[in-house]
Amino acid sequence: MAQLTYRAAVTRAIAQEMERDERVVFLGEDVATAGGVFKTTGGLLERFGPERVRDTPISEQAIVGAAMGAAMTGMRPVAELMFSDFVAVCWDIIANEIAKTRYMTNGQVTLPLVIRTANGGGLRFGAQHSQAVENWAMAVPGLKVVAPSTPRDVVGLFAAAVRDPDPVMFFEAKSLYPAKDEVPDGEIVDRLGTAAVRRRGGDCTILALAAMVPRALQAADELAALGIDATVVDVRSLVPLDTDTILDACVRTGRVFTVEENPRLCGWGAEVVSTLVEQAWSDLSGPPVRITTPHVPLPAADALEDAAIPSAARVTETVQKALG
């Protein structure tokens, strides 16, 4: 068992899969010689060589297009988009080509590829380098969507993403890169489409994703001190969505809160809540409450960014008010 940062877990995850399967190749901007702008890919070039670990020009369409072409001809490419905001630059290739090709070709073409990207706020980078865009990907049929919250899950879910036969968008929470936690030794492989119950409590259920998970857990500790015992579910995977685990955790308490970093409209919580009210209306003892970033572009200043993204304090306060 090693203590690893989320950042180091990314490196270990990529190395684990490249070591195991020579079809796994990796490309992106500044990923090889420089080791990644977030220092998540250091040493991979030295270990796996310049043909399998490739620096690209600033050409996001060329990056994900190359991943697609390699995937459809027998490789298992991993493409890095430096910031998740940049998916907008190559959304045609992702949403129109990668997501739809299997369906349009009646299953002739299979695209086993992973697009990794640094997602979300916390670094005061402003509206074009801080967005949480996992809900954009969730809205497109044909993309699987994963967002780990712990170093262990980075390794396990990344392995699952690489081994999956379909395209997976892998959203790394950039504010969690320095976060440290225990990661078991040896190979770790998770299953996509599995949520994880991080804490059990009988009074309410808090659903959170990626960087919002540690905040939800902190809020749960604060709520416990106030006499409110919360279950916290780490959603982990938006597509496929583990509705069994999520609904089960929700109906056990009857009160549900989502904590979402994405701006409010059409965030993942909206889909979860709609499924919940369709399928478990009678098990709810109060209205589900969504705690999200307001429907605004993200501001840069630390005070403003902190006010926009859900904090542990906001979660605590919202839950306490709703249950009080």
Place this chain on the structure above:
Amino acid sequence: MPTPTELGLPPEPAFADDVDRDTALHLYTTMLRARRFEKRAYDLFLQNLVKGTSHLSLGQEAVAAGVAAAMRPGDWTFATYRGHAHTLARGVAMEPVMAELLGRSTGLLAGKGGSMHLTSVEHGMMGSYAIVGAHLTVANGAAWSARLRGTDQVAVCFFGDGTTNIGAFHEALNMASTWRLPVLFVCENNLWMEYTPIADVTAVPRPAADRAAGYGLEPVVVDGNDVTAVYGVARTAVARARAGEGPSLVEALTYRHGGHSRADPAKYRSDDEVTPWLARDPVETYHRHLVAAGVDEAALKEIDGDVMRELDEATEAAKASPPPDLGLVERDVWADGSAAWRS
């Protein structure tokens, strides 16, 4: 629009004499299959049997035929929404293509793709892409994969003149060149973007060739109505790619006999413009050339008979084919065959 003469093209294609008889008849057959197929497809539009839209290559068949003849089985074709000719040129049978246009269960894609997305992986036809420019980047990935896997496969990517003004074109050319990828980019310059002359919206006279230098490539311009010239240029470029000498960019000057899509009667073009191009019809001029070169007319008639037989059978089979099973709506989003969004 410039006339063929103003573009430096002879009134009729010059046609090389160094093509052996079998290859020559193969080139002719490939063009004729595309020509007859698309004329039939157009008739079926008029009968409302083909729904949606469709983009015909009538007049441009020499490009698909000449390049395909320079490729090997195992090489990859990436085409555009104007991809019927390119699909047939890789040896795909007419019947599943026609059934796809009619939206029938026996269609190449069981009706899920339609005219603009023809794909047949077993023939190396890796897709027809309907967003301008996207597939140049995808062809690069296939070419990279060939090198990674140590094969000598080559990726060939066809696109129109309009594509040279979209960002993905420039991203793809730069990456292909810096990575020295085994890929051939073929620009079919038919002089019209969609409804707008390409010259009116492009900074240079040759939309592809004049950009080649920007990516460290040689400018190559070829008479796109001369199937032998296209074949020759493609053979050189494919050989370069196979030998690890990197990508090529070819601009084939040609002309669309019809409009951009079935909805477009192309009334924006004058008779003065169209007439000299019809005189350069790639199929008819090559037919005349073959006869003049001593090929027996009976042999060419026999080819036409075979093509018409395949076409008639394909048409009847497609018409008789039932619509797709409605269960297909929720099939094959994922590799396990399902469309499930929850686990």
